[in-house]
Amino acid sequence: MSEQTMLETVQRIIFQVTGKKNIGLETDFIKDLALNSFDIMNIVCAFEDHYDVTVPTRDVWQMRQVRDVIAYMGKMGISK
Numbered sequence: 001m002s003e004q005t006m007l008e009t010v011q012r013i014i015f016q017v018t019g020k021k022n023i024g025l026e027t028d029f030i031k032d033l034a035l036n037s038f039d040i041m042n043i044v045c046a047f048e049d050h051y052d053v054t055v056p057t058r059d060v061w062q063m064r065q066v067r068d069v070i071a072y073m074g075k076m077g078i079s080k
Contacts, residue, residue, distance in 0.1 A: 006070045013046045014066075025067045051078050 003025075011023045020033050029035045035043075044060050047053075047069075053076060063069050 003070060006073060007066065009050075010066050010069055013050060014043060017043045017046050023066055025065070025070070027066045028064055029066075030064070053078065 007023075007025060011021075014020055014023050014033075018033065018035065018039055020035075023033075027033065029040055029043075033039075040060065044055050048055055051073070055072075059072065063072055
């Protein structure tokens, strides 16, 4: 799956959970979107459901930007 397609999937999930738009690769979840830990965990749960994977909590806090999520998904072998 291309980075653009992955970005569109991430954008869709973030919008569904938070209602936030204008998400790009450099978007920072805390600085740019003002998300709190509850919002972030809800997004992670949505990703887990969408991709049928489990993301360890220690990995969640290393993903600060959308770019980090896409890179992580690539490392996990997620290509849908």
